[in-house]
Structure formats: C-alpha cells, structure tokens
Amino acid sequence: xxxxxxxxxxxxxxxxxxxxxxxxxxxxxxxxxxxxxxxxxxxxxxxxxxxxxxxxxxxxxxxxxxxxxxxxxxxxxxxxxxxxxxxxxxxxxxxxxxxxxxxxxxxxxxxxxxxxxxxxxxxxxxxxxxxxxxxxxxxxxxxxxxxxxxxxxxxxxxxxxxxxxxxxxxxxxxxxxxxxxxxxxxxxxxxxxxxxxxxxxxxxxxxxxxxxxxxxxxxxxxxxxxxxxxxxxxxxxxxxxxxxxxxxxxxxxxxxxxxxxxxxxxxxxxxxxxxxxxxxxxxxxxxxxxxxxxxxxxxxxxxxxxxxxxxxxxxxxxxxxxxxxxxxxxxxxxxxxxxxxxxxxxxxxxxxxxxxxxx
Ligand code: HEM
Numbered sequence: 001x002x003x004x005x006x007x008x009x010x011x012x013x014x015x016x017x018x019x020x021x022x023x024x025x026x027x028x029x030x031x032x033x034x035x036x037x038x039x040x041x042x043x044x045x046x047x048x049x050x051x052x053x054x055x056x057x058x059x060x061x062x063x064x065x066x067x068x069x070x071x072x073x074x075x076x077x078x079x080x081x082x083x084x085x086x087x088x089x090x091x092x093x094x095x096x097x098x099x100x101x102x103x104x105x106x107x108x109x110x111x112x113x114x115x116x117x118x119x120x121x122x123x124x125x126x127x128x129x130x131x132x133x134x135x136x137x138x139x140x141x142x143x144x145x146x147x148x149x150x151x152x153x154x155x156x157x158x159x160x161x162x163x164x165x166x167x168x169x170x171x172x173x174x175x176x177x178x179x180x181x182x183x184x185x186x187x188x189x190x191x192x193x194x195x196x197x198x199x200x201x202x203x204x205x206x207x208x209x210x211x212x213x214x215x216x217x218x219x220x221x222x223x224x225x226x227x228x229x230x231x232x233x234x235x236x237x238x239x240x241x242x243x244x245x246x247x248x249x250x251x252x253x254x255x256x257x258x259x260x261x262x263x264x265x266x267x268x269x270x271x272x273x274x275x276x277x278x279x280x281x282x283x284x285x286x287x288x289x290x291x292x293x294x295x296x297x298x299x300x301x302x303x304x305x306x307x308x309x310x311x312x313x314x315x316x317x318x319x320x321x322x323x324x325x326x327x328x329x330x331x332x333x334x335x336x337x338x339x340x341x342x343x344x345x346x347x348x349x350x351x352x353x354x355x356x357x358x359x
Contacts (some may be wrong), residue, residue: 002051002139002160003302008309011051012204018047019202019313023321025060026355033327035063036176036351040169042066044310048164049114052139052157057114069114072107073162077343079104111161112154119150164303166344167226168310173351174224175216175315178272180324180332180353185274189213193320202316207309210316215274217311221260221284221293223272228257228345230295256292257345265290322355 022043026034042058045066049057058066079100086093096102122140125132132141143153179186192212207214233252238245246252261269267276282288284304286296294301301307318324326332338348 003306005305008305009204011047011306014050015047015309015313016201018043018050019317021046021060022314023317026322027357030356031354033352033354036173036353037070037169038063038066040172040314041070041165043314044165044168045069045161047310048160050138052160053115053118054138055118069111070166072110073158074166076104076107076158077162077166081343108154108158111158115154115157116150119144119153163301164307167301167303168307168314170226170344170346171217171220171224171307171311172314173347174226175220175311176318176324176353177335177337177347177351178220178223179216179319180326180351181335181337182272183332185216185272186319189216189319193316197316197320200317200321202313202320204309207312207316210312211278212274213312213316213319215277217308217315218277218282218284218291219272219274222266222291223260223270224339224345224347225256225260225293226344227293227295228255228341230254230256230292231299233299254292254295256295259290259292262290318355321358323358324353324355327352327354 022039025039039060042060042063045058046056049055058069082098082100084100085097086095119140122144126144140153143156148156179189189212192210196209197206230253233254235246235248235250235252238248240246260266263269282291284291284293286292286294286300289296294304294307326335336349340346340348
C-alpha cells in the first residue's frame with residue numbers, strides 16, 4: 001500500500017505539493033544561507049507525514065524542531081547498532097547497562113508526541129462511526145481498520161522515518177556537493193533539464209528522459225553509498241564462496257562501499273564521472289552485484305521507487321531553478337568532501353548554500 005507502483009502514483013500530487021512548498025521557501029530566502037540537510041529533511045518528513053496522517057509534522061521556518069527530530073531518529077538508529085553487552089550475556093539483558101534502551105525509548109516518546117494526538121482523534125472518529133470516503137483514507141485509517149495498536153503504529157512510523165529520510169537527504173547532499181565541485185558536469189545537467197523539461201514543473205513522465213541527471217544520481221550512489229554496509233545476513237547453511245567457507249549461522253556483512261570503489265571493477269573509482277553510466281545497462285535494482293546501493297535479495301530496500309523519485313524531482317528542481325554558491329565566497333573546487341562513516345555515510349561538514357533564482 002505504501003510502496004507499490006499504484007501507491008507511488010497516488011502519492012504524486014502530495015509529493016509535488018511539498019516540493020512546491022520547499023521551492024517557495026527558497027524563493028523567499030534568496031541571498032540567505034540554507035542548510036541543505038534541514039531543508040530536504042523537513043520536506044521529506046512532511047511528505048511522509050501527509051501520506052501517513054494527512055498532516056505536516058514540521059515547518060520549514062522552524063529549523064530547531066527539524067534538528068531535534070533528525071537528531072532523535074539518528075540516535076535511535078545508532079543505538080540499535082551499538083554493540084550491547086546484553087547481547088553477549090543474556091542473563092544481564094534486563095539491566096540495560098549502557099542505557100541504550102532508555103535513550104532510544106526517550107527519543108521514541110518524543111517522536112510519538114507528533115502522532116499521538118492524531119491517532120487518538122482518529123480512534124475517536126472511528127468510534128463515532130464518522131464516514132470517510134475510501135479514496136480519502138490515508139495510511140493511518142488503514143492501520144486502524146486492521147486493528148494496529150498505538151505502539152505498533154509508532155514503531156512503523158519510526159522505521160519509515162528512519163529509513164526514508166536520512167538516506168535521501170544524505171544522497172541529495174552528496175549529489176549537490178559533487179555538482180558544485182564539478183561545474184562542467186552541472187552545466188551539462190542544466191542543459192539537459194532546459195532541453196527536456198517544458199517548464200520548471202518536473203513531471204513524473206519527464207524523469208526517464210533525463211539520462212544525464214539519472215547518471216549523476218547513480219554516480220553519487222556509487223561514490224557515496226549512503227548505506228555503506230548492508231543489513232547483516234545470517235548464513236542459514238554452510239556454503240563456499242570464492243574458496244572461502246562460510247559456516248552455518250555466520251553473520252555476513254556486505255561492504256557496499258568497498259564494492260563500489262573496487263578498482264578491479266571501476267576505472268578511476270574515486271572520481272565523480274557520471275559518463276560511466278551513459279550507454280551502460282548497470283542499474284541499482286539488485287541484479288548487478290558491483291552496484292548495490294539499495295541492497296539486494298529479499299531484504300532489498302522496499303523504498304527504492306519512492307526514494308529515486310524524490311532524488312530525481314528534488315535535484316532537477318534545484319538545479320534547473322537556482323544558481324548555487326557557497327557562503328563567504330568560498331571556492332567550490334575546494335569543497336571539503338570528507339566522509340563520516342556510520343550506519344549511514346554522512347558528509348562530515350554539512351553542506352550550506354545560497355540559492356539565487358535562475359532567469
Ligand atoms: C536514496 C534512497 C535510499 C537508499 C540508497 C536506500 C538504501 C537501503 C538499503 C541499502 C537498505 C538495506 C537493504 C539490504 O540490506 O539489502 C534499505 C532498507 C530499507 N529501506 Fe531504503 N533506501 C533509500 C530510501 C528509502 C525510502 C524512501 C524508504 C521508505 C519510504 C526506505 C525504506 C526502507 C526500509 C523499510 C528498509 C528495511 C527493509 C527490511 O528490513 O527488510 N528506503 N534501504
């Protein structure tokens with residue numbers, strides 16, 4: 001219901017509406033410094049919160065709340081992968097010696113405060129048998145009809161917010177940083193967008209025509225794979241791979257970052273070269289194992305179509321509509337591209353830009 005082609009189609013008006021809010025906000029902040037991660041994060045959270053609850057959770061003018069929510073989501077994610085002594089000594093499992101559970105529950109409480117009142121109100125409406133037309137029902141209506149508890153709804157929203165925001169935000173930040181650093185490549189994308197799009201309004205039907213933009217997105221996901229190591233797998237039986245024996249029950253970690261920087265597979269692997277994807281059939285759908293930024297197999301990212309559409313529409317609108325510059329006249333060719341490794345591959349120094357509308 002959230003990820004099917006039909007659902008993505010049905011969500012397109014909502015996406016366009018939230019994108020338009022973001023562009024309006026940028027038009028009113030001309031000349032001011034904008035922190036990209038907060039701009040994109042707020043837009044994505046509001047897109048998701050409208051799909052789920054028909055309501056904006058954040059305000060583009062309130063960067064403090066956006067920052068708090070983003071920080072809370074990241075902390076929960078980090079806590080979930082921090083080695084926990086209780087996993088090695090189950091007998092002390094109840095003690096939460098590192099305080100990881102307590103910290104995560106505090107952040108979850110804060111996140112739940114955004115949705116709790118809506119869930120309560122909607123339950124009350126259902127109890128009063130208020131009729132909502134089928135086509136107006138949102139995801140929450142469906143969850144309540146299927147008897148989901150409030151705790152289950154909170155966890156589901158949390159998972160979607162964690163998986164569906166930071167991944168897209170970080171990829172857009174890396175793509176913009178690369179395009180800022182590589183002016184010629186940015187000019188080629190601008191040329192393609194000007195040629196292929198009839199107006200500044202980016203339509204879903206235009207997206208497949210944007211060959212060079214799509215190559216830039218792939219190259220960003222190759223050079224800066226936002227999930228550098230996939231969700232760990234367990235070998236359900238012993239097997240041999242390339243003369244290595246993987247014992248039964250071994251945990252298997254797939255290092256996407258190393259695969260997509262492998263000089264045996266990628267020529268000049270550390271350079272941003274979208275051309276390598278032009279005329280190539282390599283795609284990120286999980287079948288080309290040298291390029292798996294969305295993972296592969298049964299646990300592959302279910303949000304791929306939605307994530308890719310957000311990357312395409314947001315980047316196209318920002319590239320076509322605005323000239324970008326760094327604060328204090330900094331030289332874009334010297335932009336710091338240091339990567340910060342964690343569960344996601346962040347840009348160590350967040351990207352801040354000044355936007356000026358292109359004529
Ligand atoms: C640039 C965008 C994105 C990238 C690069 C990305 C990447 C990934 C990766 C690598 C995984 C792990 C797959 C594996 O281990 O095989 C994953 C899992 C997941 N992603 Fe995404 N993702 C993106 C956007 C999204 C969006 C927009 C959503 C939802 C709205 C989403 C929802 C999920 C969920 C729910 C999982 C967990 C699936 C499971 O546990 O089985 N992702 N993603």
